[in-house]
Amino acid sequence: MSDNIPWWSREVFWKKTAIWVTGFMFVVLIVLTLDTLPKISVGSEHVPAYSVINKHIDYVFNDERNIQVPVIGKDDPLFGQMLTEQEAEALVTHGKKITQGRNCMGCHTLLGNGSYFAPDLTKAWLDPAWSSEEEREQYMIEFLMDPQENARSFGSGRTMPNLHITKEEAKAIIAFLKWMSSIDTNGFPYNFTVIDKEG
Amino acid sequence: MSTVQLNGGQQLAMKYYTVAIALFVAQILFGLLSGMQYLIPGFLQGVLDFNVTRTVHINAMIIWLLYGFIGSVYWLLEEESQTKIVGLKLGNFAFWLFTVAVVIVVVVFLVVQTGPGDDFTRWFVNEGREYIEAPRWADIGIVICVLIFFYNVAATFMKGQWSGISGVLTLDLVALAGIYLAGMFYTTNISVDQYWWWWVIHLWVEATWEVLVGCLMAWGLMKTLGVSRKIVTTWLYIEVALMFGSGILGLGHHYFWIGTPEYWLTIGGFFSALEPIPLVAMVVHAVYDSGVKHMKANNNPAFAWLIAHAFGNFFGAGVWGFMHTLPQINLYTHGTQWSASHGHLAFFGAYATIVIAMIYIALREVRGQQSFGADLPDGGWKWKWALGLLNLGVVGMSIALLISGYEQSFIERAVGGSTWLGYFTAQIHPWFVQGMWWRMVFGFVTAFGIILLVWDLLTIGKHNKPSAEVISPTQTASV
Numbered sequence: 001m002s003d004n005i006p007w008w009s010r011e012v013f014w015k016k017t018a019i020w021v022t023g024f025m026f027v028v029l030i031v032l033t034l035d036t037l038p039k040i041s042v043g044s045e046h047v048p049a050y051s052v053i054n055k056h057i058d059y060v061f062n063d064e065r066n067i068q069v070p071v072i073g074k075d076d077p078l079f080g081q082m083l084t085e086q087e088a089e090a091l092v093t094h095g096k097k098i099t100q101g102r103n104c105m106g107c108h109t110l111l112g113n114g115s116y117f118a119p120d121l122t123k124a125w126l127d128p129a130w131s132s133e134e135e136r137e138q139y140m141i142e143f144l145m146d147p148q149e150n151a152r153s154f155g156s157g158r159t160m161p162n163l164h165i166t167k168e169e170a171k172a173i174i175a176f177l178k179w180m181s182s183i184d185t186n187g188f189p190y191n192f193t194v195i196d197k198e199g
Numbered sequence: 200m201s202t203v204q205l206n207g208g209q210q211l212a213m214k215y216y217t218v219a220i221a222l223f224v225a226q227i228l229f230g231l232l233s234g235m236q237y238l239i240p241g242f243l244q245g246v247l248d249f250n251v252t253r254t255v256h257i258n259a260m261i262i263w264l265l266y267g268f269i270g271s272v273y274w275l276l277e278e279e280s281q282t283k284i285v286g287l288k289l290g291n292f293a294f295w296l297f298t299v300a301v302v303i304v305v306v307v308f309l310v311v312q313t314g315p316g317d318d319f320t321r322w323f324v325n326e327g328r329e330y331i332e333a334p335r336w337a338d339i340g341i342v343i344c345v346l347i348f349f350y351n352v353a354a355t356f357m358k359g360q361w362s363g364i365s366g367v368l369t370l371d372l373v374a375l376a377g378i379y380l381a382g383m384f385y386t387t388n389i390s391v392d393q394y395w396w397w398w399v400i401h402l403w404v405e406a407t408w409e410v411l412v413g414c415l416m417a418w419g420l421m422k423t424l425g426v427s428r429k430i431v432t433t434w435l436y437i438e439v440a441l442m443f444g445s446g447i448l449g450l451g452h453h454y455f456w457i458g459t460p461e462y463w464l465t466i467g468g469f470f471s472a473l474e475p476i477p478l479v480a481m482v483v484h485a486v487y488d489s490g491v492k493h494m495k496a497n498n499n500p501a502f503a504w505l506i507a508h509a510f511g512n513f514f515g516a517g518v519w520g521f522m523h524t525l526p527q528i529n530l531y532t533h534g535t536q537w538s539a540s541h542g543h544l545a546f547f548g549a550y551a552t553i554v555i556a557m558i559y560i561a562l563r564e565v566r567g568q569q570s571f572g573a574d575l576p577d578g579g580w581k582w583k584w585a586l587g588l589l590n591l592g593v594v595g596m597s598i599a600l601l602i603s604g605y606e607q608s609f610i611e612r613a614v615g616g617s618t619w620l621g622y623f624t625a626q627i628h629p630w631f632v633q634g635m636w637w638r639m640v641f642g643f644v645t646a647f648g649i650i651l652l653v654w655d656l657l658t659i660g661k662h663n664k665p666s667a668e669v670i671s672p673t674q675t676a677s678v
Contacts, residue, residue, distance in 0.1 A: 009433065010433070011363070011429060011432055011433040011436065014433055014436035014437050014440060015363070015436045017436065017437075017440045018367075018436045018437075018439040018440040018443070021440045021443060021444040022439065022440070022443040022444075022447070025443055025444060025447040025448055026443075026447060028447075028448060029447050029448060029450065032448075032466070033394075035460075036394065036454075036459055036460060036463075037391065037394070039459070039460050040388070040390040040391055040394065040457075040458050040459055040460075041388065041391070042387075042388050046390070046458045046459070046460070047388060047390050047458050050387075065461075089387070092387055093387040094316055095316070096316075096387050096389065097316035097317065097318075097320075097321070097385075097387075098315070098316030099316075099327065100316070100320070100321060100325070100326060100327030100328065101313055101314045101315055101316045101317070101320035101321065101324070101325065101327060102313045102314075102316075102327070103250045103251075103254060103312070103313050103325050103327045103332065104250070104327065105250075105327055105328065105329045106248075106249065106250020106251065106253050106254050106327075106329075106332075107248075107249050107250045107253075109534040110389060111389060111390075111393055111456060111457045111458070112456050112457075112533040112534035113329060113393060113396075113453075113457070113534065114329050114534070115249070115250070115253050115329070116534065116535060116536055116538070116539060116607075117233075117236070117237070117249045117250075117253070118249075119619045119622040119623070120534055120617060120622070123617070124619075127618050127619050128618055128619075128620065129618065129619040129620065152619060153240075153623065154619065154620055154622075154623030154624065154627075155623065155627055156240065156623045156626050156627045157240035157241070158240045158623075158626070159240065159241070159244070161244055161245060161248045162245070163313060169315075169316065172316070180389060183389070183390060183458040184458060185456045185457065185458060186455060186456055186459075186461055186464065187456075187530065188455070188456035188530060188533065189612065189616070189617030190530050190531065190612060190613075190616070190617065191612075191613070191616040191617070192616050192617050192618065193616045193618050193621075
């Protein structure tokens with residue numbers, strides 16, 4: 001019977017096709033992964049070193065790429081303290097671990113991934129919600145330590161629960177958020193309005 | 200429930216199915232709580248915050264589907280391999296280990312909830328990464344259980360006989376287990392973190408799980424309709440070629456905005472646009488075979504759920520995914536209720552449906568019936584209403600969430616520039632809020648559906664006269 005079946009509908013043809021296609025695509029993925037990983041390592045063009053938290057970070061429109069891109073500016077140390085690369089890494093690491101431990105992704109998105117119950121945190125450091133660059137650090141600390149009292153609900157009635165974040169923890173979270181805002185995300189989020197620089 | 204006539208693998212399968220359904224109920228219950236928190240700000244705040252209810256909602260889903268898959272594979276294992284399962288005791292041990300681990304994880308999620316930013320929290324409380332929030336100790340437990348499962352599957356087929364279905368299934372399980380490891384490490388670099396995190400999430404859901412349900416579909420069509428093995432096997436190979444051909448690099452649609460190079464926009468956009476094609480193939484396959492067999496199934500509920508799977512997979516994963524997969528639109532929809540809409544329809548359409556179908560296939564034999572057909576004493580109203588309400592509920596939720604998603608993409612993203620003000624402006628817009636209300640209404644429809652489903656699963660075929668002849672497991676494997 002199988003002799004009457006054209007080659008393109010034979011089981012063995014599709015079996016071989018399935019194996020070769022799967023193998024080929026997997027190899028391509030490995031090659032692309034090997035190319036991508038160095039390009040997203042810390043200190044690369046897209047993902048700056050942790051010590052970027054010592055600098056001023058902006059998000060401006062790039063005519064050539066036709067999207068907004070992060071721009072690293074002059075010295076602007078977080079909480080007025082210049083940190084070494086190791087100190088910055090330790091602080092950002094602590095911050096990220098806190099965001100995981102408090103399950104921030106259970107409500108927020110980071111780089112657009114997570115839950116949709118609360119605002120995206122990718123560019124939270126640059127958000128106009130913090131009034132001005134001068135007041136930003138203080139407002140962020142107050143908000144994180146007592147998000148009920150210092151709620152930013154914009155009329156929604158939705159507030160962040162009090163996760164009992166200490167001042168030290170708040171600073172670490174802010175360091176992580178500042179570093180994350182410097183990642184080049186190919187223009188996401190689009191058409192973002194950056195916090196008032198004048199104060 | 201008498202399981203005396205079942206083989207060892209099937210008895211083990213029934214345990215997995217039982218926990219699967221219990222977790223399915225938990226998924227819907229916590230989904231209702233999460234949905235309510237959108238409508239009533241402050242609902243359960245400080246007790247079960249949204250991040251708790253939502254975490255339980257999505258983790259219960261992942262785990263009940265895994266239980267359903269493992270159960271389904273154990274169900275067909277001895278029949279397909281024509282031999283006895285090699286490590287039944289080990290399989291039972293893994294079942295209990297897995298179940299105890301799941302219970303502990305859920306209790307910790309509900310009671311402890313969160314912890315400080317130290318390694319202890321990630322190892323024993325919550326890893327804080329969407330879908331794989333389970334702490335690291337549980338990851339290791341899951342890997343042990345999956346390895347035992349894999350050993351049972353591979354060794355049983357090696358001892359007995361191989362088939363096209365079992366070959367694809369076994370290789371797929373290697374990939375499924377291996378990929379999970381990509382999510383088991385910590386890194387501060389969130390771009391690298393999410394790069395590997397998507398290997399677990401995408402390559403499971405959009406590649407290895409799809410191939411796994413392709414195997415179950417092939418087996419299910421043989422079982423319920425008596426489709427020839429040669430036909431389902433050829434289709435399975437076609438599906439695998441199309442699925443991995445599009446789905447592996449389709450991973451790129453998650454690499455648009457996480458810090459990755461711009462070439463992923465092209466690769467991800469192109470290959471993910473191809474991802475619906477294998478799902479079309481699955482629909483054609485299922486509908487064609489049903490037509491050839493004049494829709495004469497020996498198990499109407501299972502057959503109906505298989506057809507629901509074919510269409511649900513195509514619409515939920517294929518169409519709903521395609522709608523927002525191109526970077527040109529995804530820039531506005533990424534991380535909005537669009538994703539929630541797609542998630543609801545796809546997970547239900549592609550996966551919940553086929554696990555339910557497999558459970559009905561199992562129950563027919565558990566209850567010693569020759570058929571679950573029109574001769575069911577109550578006309579089968581319970582399974583029909585459960586099917587209708589669950590599908591209506593999930594489709595309704597998906598459309599409601601899509602409307603909210605459209606509004607959110609427009610108001611928050613396109614106009615509001617994705618600031619916190621833009622976010623909340625979209626969240627309080629009447630169109631968004633209406634969508635959330637309708638989601639809640641259809642959430643309750645879904646909940647009624649599951650009540651009926653559980654009732655039906657517990658009772659279907661129980662009051663029929665048991666058929667004199669019990670279908671022997673080997674009878675249909677050689678069809």
